[in-house]
Amino acid sequence: MKPLIEAITVSKHYEVQTGGFLRRQSLALRAVDGVDLAIMPGETLGLVGESGCGKSTLGRLLIRLIPTTSGNILFDNADITQLNQKEMRSVRRGMQIVFQDPYGALNPRMTVEDIIMEPLLIHGARADAAARKQVADLLGVVGLPARARERFPHEFSGGQRQRIGIARALVLKPRFVVCDEPVSALDVSVQAQIVNLLGDLQQEFGLTYLFIAHDLGVVKHISTRVAVMYLGKIVEIAEKRALYEAPLHPYTQALIAAVPASHPSQRSRGRRERQRIAGDIPSALHPPSGCRFHTRCPFVMPVCREQAPATTEPRPGHHVACHLNG
Amino acid sequence: MPLLDVQNLTTAFQTQRGEITAVEDISFSLEPGEILGIVGESGSGKSVTALTIMGLLPRPPARIAGGSIRFEGTELTTLSQSRMQGIRGPGIAMVFQEPMTSLNPVFSIGDQLMETIRAHERLPPKALFARAVEMLDRVGIPSASTRMKDYPHQLSGGQRQRVMLAMALVCRPRLLIADEPTTALDVTIQAQILDLILDLRDEFGMAVMIITHNMGVVAETADRVMVMYAGRVVEEAPVTTLFDRPLHPYTRGLLECVPSLTEEMDRLVAIPGTLPEPARRPQGCRFAPRCRYAEPACRAGLPPLESYDPGHSAACIRVPELTRP
Secondary structure: OOOOEEEEEEEEEEEEEEOOOOOOEEEEEEEEEEEEEEEOOOOEEEEEOOOOOOHHHHHHHHOOOOOOOEEEEEEOOEEOOOOOHHHHHHHHOOEEEEOOOOOOOOOOOOOHHHHHHHHHHHOOOOOOHHHHHHHHHHHHHOOOOHHHHHOOHHHOOHHHHHHHHHHHHHOOOOOEEEEEOOOOOOOHHHHHHHHHHHHHHHHHHOOEEEEEOOOHHHHHHHOOEEEEEEOOEEEEEEEHHHHHHOOOOHHHHHHHHHOOOOOHHHOOOOOOOOOOOOOOOOOOOOOOOOOOOOOOOOOOOHHHHHOOOOEEEEEOOEEEEOHHHO | OOOEEEEEEEEEEEEOOEEEEEEEEEEEEEOOOOEEEEEOOOOOOHHHHHHHHHOOOOOOOEEEEEEEEEEOOEEOOOOOHHHHHHHEOOOEEEEOOOHHHHOOOOOOHHHHHHHHHHOOOOOOHHHHHHHHHHHHHHOOOOOHHHHOOOOHHHOOHHHHHHHHHHHHHOOOOOEEEEEOOOOOOOHHHHHHHHHHHHHHHHHHOOEEEEEEOOHHHHHHHOOEEEEEEOOEEEEEEEHHHHHHOOOOHHHHHHHHOOOOOOOOOOOOOOOOOOOOOHHHOOOOOOOHHHOOOOOHHHHOOOOOOEEEEOOEEEOOOOHHHHOOO
């Protein structure tokens, strides 16, 4: 089976001015740095990592919301990296995004119907009875009442707004949807509703997801495979059970160990086996030499400071970039 | 005598559409050294409870409509602003969710820390500086004496939260109120901050009120838990009891709807519907419209908080039926 979407050594660097008036210098912030990734049709690839690791940037690069600095993006086996705006338009029907903030992502002056219909109009449809019927059907699909049509975003709760955002993403019948922290801003009792809805929609419409989140529990629940990102690089990627039960990269191990207990009897404090990592994620402006995780890694070796580890496949389908597994 | 004793506290706000009760008839107490977890989602009243205790709500529009707050025997609801000032700091200190908005961007963290100490104690400048450095060091800020000159924007999110903790703890409070202290942080940093709070509790013997929406944070830290929904307490229990034998359907829902790292399910157990806005709270039990066990009697009146085991109480009229073996 061929991947639906593929990134080949994709990088995104931002020019950042630093220093004062006299010693101004331009530095490259490597938000995403040489990432290879393939997402299979119908799967959900979970993407986790701490804030600032580049996971949202990578999601936006895949659907070309932002241009790449280098590397190629393939959608349905066609290279879309160099397409111009006009050519991109037909491709974009097939790839959509659901944003984290259901408050900021919807235009407050538009009715729900107009918000959901807008992508159709941009892609050449007319605001006729057929388009309205499509919106009405979609409202039902995402679990909103028909009367929601004429209302404005502020009249809805966070969870309902996220349903509107999902309806808008689905109206063009995309094949690939980037879900960028779709439940992080919601109350916990509402999160499960949206996670279930995304699962149902995937079944119904055969969607492929990139699911970006920092909540490892949610990611495990919804994903087929999970990729772990650190400072612009993917450090480990595997089928979800393999990744959670036998993580190979010390960073993945630390992330999983840091998830709070689900019962007081499993309190992690003082437990020896707990893999604590100290400090914060370093700045992407001055990434550490060699392996970027070496400044926080409990198993650091001299080679880690000098040489960036290559990605290996110690077990079938389980890729990791760490000298311990070289 | 408990350290903090809150009885039948009700806090209301005047709005254009009339008065809204944010916190209604809540009672709880806290012993020295104890950690109480207050769990709730948006609109549950958990943060208003904390701000009422701290005396930080502007009055008006806020008003303590009833009840009492006693801290070491002193009634706080009627205390003057100046005497309350003396309690904040050495008595009760608070850390907030957003360390960036709680720190002043134009003063160095050292200045802010020393100002906090100066507000409560007279110390010579050298001792003042040393005390601030010692506190930064204690909360795990590396090379503390040089970092004293740093401004908040030069620190990472986790470091800012450490500085907030240092500011809260520098006067050795007997009670620390932590309002969603780790919500804005990544999980690796969250684990560090929670460990730090537990270490500091052991070291200083202070009591902690930890306010969160995250059941995992409660499982990691609390001795006792109080669950709030739409301004009222729906359940209170020792932490292990709450996780093993939750009585209120809302508590059960909260525990079930979070996907676990160890178990796999086809679908998550979702709580239907949304949280009611304070102005549109339903009649009777406020959780009834979202509750799978609701029956007509639930909508008739507010369910009282009944005690079922020592230290374990719940506000649900169907508990006796639902827990029958």
